[in-house]
Amino acid sequence: MKILSTIYNVANIELLKDADGFLIGNDAYGTRLTHSFAIEEIKEAIQKANQLNKELFLVANQMFDDDMISSFKEWIKNFNLDQVTGIIVADVGSYYALKKEGLAHKLIYNPETLMTNYYDFNFLVSTGVFGVFIAKEITLDDIKIIAHKKQSKLFMVGHGHLNMFYSKRQLIDNYMHFIDEENNLHNKQSLKIIEEKRSDSPYPILEDKGGTHVFRHEVFDSLDYLNDLEPYVDYLVIDSIFKNDQYAKEIISMYKGLPGASKEEIQKAYNETWDHGFFFKKTIYKQGVSKK
Secondary structure (H helix, E strand, O other), X not given: OEEEEEOOOHHHOOOOOOOOEEEEEOOOOOOOOOXXXXXXXXXXXXXXXXXXXXEEEEEEOOOOOHHHHHHHHHHHHHOOHHXXXXXXXXXXXXXXXXXXXXXXXXXXXXXXXXXXXXXXXXXXXXXXXXXXXXXXXXXXXXXXXXXXOOOOEEEEEEEEXXXXXXXXXXXXXXXXHHOOOOOOOOOOOOOEEEEOOEEEEEEEEEEEOOEEEEEEEEEEEOHHHHHHHOOOOOEEEEOOOOOOHHHHHHHHHHHOOXXXXXXXXXXXXXXXXXXXXXXXXXXXXXXXXXXX
């Protein structure tokens, strides 16, 4: 199982060299990014990753309209894709765009909540993609069932704040417009939503070019279950959004079994609460009882 990490600064790739690879993108095509990297920065990241014999994935996980697909096809031409391991997308239209360019084999499909069974997983594999992200909202047992029958590379988020609500609309901008104030909160990673009845559990919220995103208060960690995941998962992603590269380094060290800070020390230093997400919480849809 390989450990991938998001990054905030290309200059810190050396700092994060214990990871097996990196995720990087630009907010014109990617969403929920730690940082929006310019073309030259991405080229530099590709070069540094290859020098360190690391893998590198471009993140282009927005939902595309026709104009975006056209510009996306031009954007990826800026890079030597022979040195890029894969391109992470969420829009099926991206697959067809990449296929026409002869790049379907570079595609990693991440449909967020939709990949919950091995039938869909293996159907996508038949299209020639490099790999698929499984949903974050399924149990550890479900992950094992899918992975046991998978026919291609399986990706999953293994650590970080999980996004739980998403709107393609600019909701913070709409609110600031409603109260007749300038929106200086776009792309700020320090914002929280606090519910009256859950004042002790603020939810990180982010508005970027892709829309508005609300994340779980708790940090999902899979550290205690690496032995369960190791035989099944090909790529485990550490998402350091809302943190920094030093945080990513400490988390990478933990997941790699290297000397470093303990779980308790990191949680205290970053004022975090960790949990196991949906590993043991089966998603159940309840139906209301009709009255006669």
